[in-house]
Amino acid sequence: MASALFSIVKKIVRKGSLKLTLASGETHMIGDGSGETVAVRVADQQAEDAIGRDPTLKLGEMYMEGRFILEQGDIYEFLSLVKQNTTNEIFDLRMAALLIGRIAWQQIKSRSPINRNRYNVAHHYDLSAKLFDLFLDEDWQYSCAYFVPPGISLDEAQLAKKRHIAAKLLVEPGQRVLEIGSGWGGMGMYLAEANPGLDFTGITLSEEQLKVSRDRAAKRGLSDRMRFELQDYRYLTGRKFDRIVSVGMFEHVGIGNYGKFFGKVFELLDDNGVMVLHSIARPKPSFATNAFIEKYIFPGGYIPSVGEALAPLEKAGLMVKDVEILPMHYAHTLRHWRNRFVARKAEAVALYDEKFFRMWEFYLAGSEMGFRWDELFIMQIQIAKNQFAVPDNRNYIAEREAKLREFEANRAPLEKVTF
Structure with missing residues (x-):
């Protein structure tokens, strides 16, 4: 089955050099080869699927848990590489629904009479x-x-x-x-x-x-x-x-x-x-x-x-x-x-x-x-x-x-x- 994470990353990273190793061990070089290479590895299939479903939240969580691993470069260099390449292409209907749900929930919480x-x-x-x-x-x-x-x-x-x-x-x-x-x-x-x-x-x-x-x-x-x-x-x-x-x-x-x-x-x-x-x-x-x-x-x-x-x-x-x-x-x-x-x-x-x-x-x-x-x-x-x-x-x-x-x-x- 095609990797959702690989599909997302391939759409985003057009410039720069990213080495992505999936949970299966399969390795991909992504980008145009310019700049210093950033190399990342996903430790297990569950982590890979989670990031593919909800990268905004799950990338950070998997990094916290040691399941999204930087093998070359650091986490700032990875985030910076992704951000400099980001376009709206990555937003499919599923991600749009996640975003809308989060917006609605945060708007409701910010107006709640309960003082948190x-x-x-x-x-x-x-x-x-x-x-x-x-x-x-x-x-x-x-x-x-x-x-x-x-x-x-x-x-x-x-x-x-x-x-x-x-x-x-x-x-x-x-x-x-x-x-x-x-x-x-x-x-x-x-x-x-x-x-x-x-x-x-x-x-x-x-x-x-x-x-x-x-x-x-x-x-x-x-x-x-x-x-x-x-x-x-x-x-x-x-x-x-x-x-x-x-x-x-x-x-x-x-x-x-x-x-x-x-x-x-x-x-x-x-x-x-x-x-x-x-x-x-x-x-x-x-x-x-x-x-x-x-x-x-x-x-x-x-x-x-x-x-x-x-x-x-x-x-x-x-x-x-x-x-x-x-x-x-x-x-x-x-x-x-x-x-x-x-x-x-x-x-x-x-x-x-x-x-x-x-x-x-x-x-x-x-x-x-x-x-x-x-x-x-x-x-x-x-x-x-x-x-x-x-x-x-x-x-x-x-x-x-x-x-x-x-x-x-x-x-x-x-x-x-x-x-």
Whole structure:
């Protein structure tokens, strides 16, 4: 019987060089022979059939289980080869039905009245802190870095990201600042130390992040003006903030909840306040998240297009004051993360196991591929309630970044996170 997997791969790969060994032992050279050869082998017939039926989900699963094996090259090189060749030819009626079903299910879940935010966040962020220490920068920034100027290190690029956001946020000493999705506290500590007297509140749904954030703030003597709370943004009431920042959290809101999110921002933001929203985005709506990412990495997540975010933002009564698109920066960030993670494979396996390591390697490789070849990018949206909340030109960004560099030059070194 003809191999469904071979039929799909043969349709896709026209350029490049792929050596595919099927479960039967039959080997095929696919492509035009250009470039470095990537060689893969499928360990058993069941794995081969599964990938042929549902490659979006099953390729990652079979790689996790060690049944889709890279014999030459790595998983990123395989995914990149496939993606650079992909056309719509591979979508038959069966795959179209799978996609439509997933879109419908994710749309229903995103609009469900059942609050799964806490579970979804815990699924990813309440993993061992030692795992994230394997690949993140010294400040544990788990979001896209800002590689300006090009070629700087990951630590420098993550610092540049905080500086760039802080400049757009127009923070002043003594203001009240809210961070929605406060991570391990790095952004908040940067803002608090750069602005004496700042009153900071960071909210998260991750107990692990909460514990680390509070410990870091205490060690730097900031506990008197920095609060980290285990809090869902939807239930935060009775307070107003001069500034609101959210970095890498909007992807978890879900498309059915954008109206609620921006409605809450309108409620919490002072009339003269400013917000900066930093999020992954895409060029056009996709309606559903990648099946592997949805199941194993970020359940409930959705990457919006710019238009999908702006419509509910404006409907909530907020104004867009600035939109900046950062292409490729996340591809560079993910390359650093993946290289660091793979270099410390033994430690990752000791924490969990080989299957977990391969799951995260596939996630990091697939995500990098998405930013390099699938046109994903970062959007930074500056938001206000009135047109006078920010200057009428963008010169202030560079001016404020220059002042923040002066602060950074005299800032006490970051302590190593302990767990």
